[in-house]
Amino acid sequence: MLEGVDLVLRPETTALLGPSGSGKSTLLRLLNRLADPDEGVVRYHGRDVRELDPLELRRRVALVPQLPAPVEGSVADNVGYGPALAGRSVDAERPLSLAGLGREFAERDASKLSVGEQQRVMLARALALEPEVLLLDEPTAALDAEARDAVERALTGLTGVTMVLVTHERAQAERLAQRVVEIREGRIA
Amino acid sequence: MSSVSISLGEVAAALALVAVAAVVSFWRRAELETDLGIAVLRSFVQLTAVGYVIQAIFDSDSLWLVAALLAGMVAFGAFTARGRAKAVPGALGPIALALSLAAVATLALVLALGVFDAEPRYLVPVGGMVIGNSMTAAAVALNRLADEVDSGRARIEAVLALGASSRQAARGLVTRSLRSGMIPLIDSTKTTGVVFFPGTMVGMLIAGAEPIDAVRLQLILLWVLLGSVALAALVSVSLAYRGFFTPAHQLREPA
Numbered sequence: 001m002l003e004g005v006d007l008v009l010r011p012e013t014t015a016l017l018g019p020s021g022s023g024k025s026t027l028l029r030l031l032n033r034l035a036d037p038d039e040g041v042v043r044y045h046g047r048d049v050r051e052l053d054p055l056e057l058r059r060r061v062a063l064v065p066q067l068p069a070p071v072e073g074s075v076a077d078n079v080g081y082g083p084a085l086a087g088r089s090v091d092a093e094r095p096l097s098l099a100g101l102g103r104e105f106a107e108r109d110a111s112k113l114s115v116g117e118q119q120r121v122m123l124a125r126a127l128a129l130e131p132e133v134l135l136l137d138e139p140t141a142a143l144d145a146e147a148r149d150a151v152e153r154a155l156t157g158l159t160g161v162t163m164v165l166v167t168h169e170r171a172q173a174e175r176l177a178q179r180v181v182e183i184r185e186g187r188i189a
Numbered sequence: 190m191s192s193v194s195i196s197l198g199e200v201a202a203a204l205a206l207v208a209v210a211a212v213v214s215f216w217r218r219a220e221l222e223t224d225l226g227i228a229v230l231r232s233f234v235q236l237t238a239v240g241y242v243i244q245a246i247f248d249s250d251s252l253w254l255v256a257a258l259l260a261g262m263v264a265f266g267a268f269t270a271r272g273r274a275k276a277v278p279g280a281l282g283p284i285a286l287a288l289s290l291a292a293v294a295t296l297a298l299v300l301a302l303g304v305f306d307a308e309p310r311y312l313v314p315v316g317g318m319v320i321g322n323s324m325t326a327a328a329v330a331l332n333r334l335a336d337e338v339d340s341g342r343a344r345i346e347a348v349l350a351l352g353a354s355s356r357q358a359a360r361g362l363v364t365r366s367l368r369s370g371m372i373p374l375i376d377s378t379k380t381t382g383v384v385f386f387p388g389t390m391v392g393m394l395i396a397g398a399e400p401i402d403a404v405r406l407q408l409i410l411l412w413v414l415l416g417s418v419a420l421a422a423l424v425s426v427s428l429a430y431r432g433f434f435t436p437a438h439q440l441r442e443p444a
Contacts, residue, residue, distance in 0.1 A: 034346055034439055054437045059352040069347035072361075082351035125351065 001026050002037070002186045009133075013163040015173035018183035024166045025066075027183065028135050031164065032061045059086060062131035066138040068118035070110035075101070078110045078121050082129045090128050099124035100154040116147025123154060127161075134158070136165045140172070152176060193396045204229070246309050255309050259316045263288045266324035274331035274429075276339070278444065283428035284327050291323040291421040292316055295413050304409055315410065322374060322414050323421030330370025330422040331429055337362040338433050338440075345440055355434035363426050370422030378411050387411065 002023045009031075016024040029035040030042050033054045042049045049057060059082065070078050079092040092106045099120040105113075110121055119139060126134060136155070140148040155163065155176055167173050173180045182189040207229055214221040246254045267285040274280050296316055305311035338345065341362065348358045381387055389410055393403035433441055 032350060033437060034350060036437070036439070050437075054439075055352045055354060058350055063347075063350035065343065065347045065350065067343060069344040071348065081348075085352050085354075085357060122347075129351065 002030075004187055005040075007181065007188065009162070009164060010179075011162045012178040013165060013176055015165045015167055015177035015180045016183055017167060017170060017173045017180050018189075019168055022183045023186040024183045025137055028063070028137055028164060028166050031133070031135055032058045032063050034063070055085075059129045060131055061133040061135060062126035062129045063135040063137065064119075064122050064126050064139050067142055068115060068122050070118055070121060073110065074106065075108050075110050075113070075121050075124075076106040079106075079124050079128045082125060086129075092124070092128070095124040095128040096121075098127050098154065098158060100150055100157075114147070116143050116150060119143060119147070119151055120154060123151065127158075131161060133162045133164065136163060138166055138168070141168075243309075243313055246313060250309060252307065252309070252312070255312045255316070258313060259292055259320065260289075262317060262320045263292060266320050270324045270328040270331070270425075273328040274335060276335035276444075277331045277429050278432035278441065280331055280425075280429050280432065283425045283432075284324075284331070286428065287327050287421040287423075287425035288320055288323050290424050291417040292319050294420055295319050295417040298416070299409075299413055304413075315413065318410060318414060319417040322418050326370040326374065326418040326422045327425040329373065330366045330426045333369035334362060334366040334426055334430060337365060338430075339443070342440060349438055349440065353438075355431065355438045355440075358438075358440075359430045359433070363430055366426045367422050370426065371419055374414060374418045378415060381407075381411060 005027065007027075016027060018024045026035065030037055031044075031049075033042075033049050036050065044052065044057065044061065062082070071081050075096070076092040079095050080090050083090040093103045096103065096105060101117065101120050101124060105117070105121075110118065113121065119142070123139070139155075140151050143151065152172070152175060155165075163176075165173070165176055170180075207225060211222050211225055213219070214225060242258070246258060263285060266288050267281060270284045270288075271281045274284075296312060296319070299305055299315065300307050305315065345358050345362075349355070377385075387407050387410075390403045390407040393406060394400060435441060
């Protein structure tokens with residue numbers, strides 16, 4: 001699906017831009033080892049990711065999925081889920097506010113929120129891990145314009161985190177990213 | 190227990206009721222006459238053969254032969270259950286282990302508690318029931334597991350992406366699959382004696398046993414089955430979920 005990809009991602013926001021089926025989501029999944037390449041190497045800070053603990057890698061390189069997939073329970077349960085897996089507890093308020101959600105959301109049932117709010121919970125949930133890298137897989141594809149703007153505002157406000165954004169929308173790539181990498185038919189265009 | 194004696198003539202007479210089925214099929218053009226014939230022939234041949242095998246084992250009074258027969262049942266049951274849970278990668282090992290463990294653990298417990306004596310007369314039919322019911326429970330549970338993974342891929346990967354191990358990511362699915370495997374027997378145990386009479390009791394009553402003896406034996410068997418089915422579902426699902434993941438906690442692509 002991907003071939004001959006040679007790419008160095010720097011500490012900035014990079015957009016992987018391309019039509020659906022071009023392989024950009026596959027590329028994203030290689031970065032946190034949800035999948036492995038048949039050939040070639042993915043390196044993180046110079047080390048082959050296959051030498052790293054995959055669970056630790058995924059905490060440092062956190063993914064926001066294309067569709068919200070909340071775990072059962074409150075918003076706070078969702079935000080605390082990742083850190084709890086690593087044996088840490090976290091105050092939900094800070095990640096929620098980074099994602100543009102007020103503290104009043106913390107006790108609400110995550111499954112009862114709108115899709116736009118749920119997607120911001122997904123962002124807060126990833127940010128609660130305090131990752132170095134944030135992977136965003138079409139984070140606004142399922143949202144209306146208003147909800148998209150809210151998510152984009154939250155992303156623009158983030159500092160100190162490297163972002164890799166997968167999108168099929170050139171305008172969004174240009175709004176959010178310092179660097180745009182175009183992917184077509186599994187190759188960098 | 191009093192014994193019954195049934196002549197081949199009496200068995201043949203029961204064929205009259207198969208004729209009723211054949212007439213119904215012919216009259217309503219269900220085209221099942223051939224299948225009915227095959228079913229009658231196979232049931233006659235298979236049951237007669239197994240009757241002689243069991244008779245030989247009873248006569249020999251050898252526990253080794255009992256163990257060999259039960260091992261054969263486990264192998265046959267494991268292949269059958271695997272056939273019904275094709276979507277689960279590498280399911281044969283977990284199923285075989287689940288059936289063996291269910292059979293060994295429940296029979297050992299029943300013997301240790303002195304419910305039955307260690308004689309082929311008890312071990313063969315009880316072992317057969319345990320393995321048969323465990324096979325169904327494992328197949329149902331694994332089928333559900335495959336459905337859960339199939340419909341929940343996005344959710345599972347979202348949780349893996351937060352640093353969950355495959356075991357943590359599968360916890361909810363494993364629980365729901367375990368429930369699916371156990372609920373049918375729990376439900377049929379709840380309705381037993383009201384909606385249907387279990388086979389053992391029917392057989393004992395026909396054979397002339399006192400109803401209260403038939404009931405006690407049936408209770409023992411029902412309760413033994415509950416334990417073995419729970420074990421089989423637990424072991425098969427707890428081992429088989431791993432087949433969906435790689436050692437690096439990645440969800441495998443569907444085959």
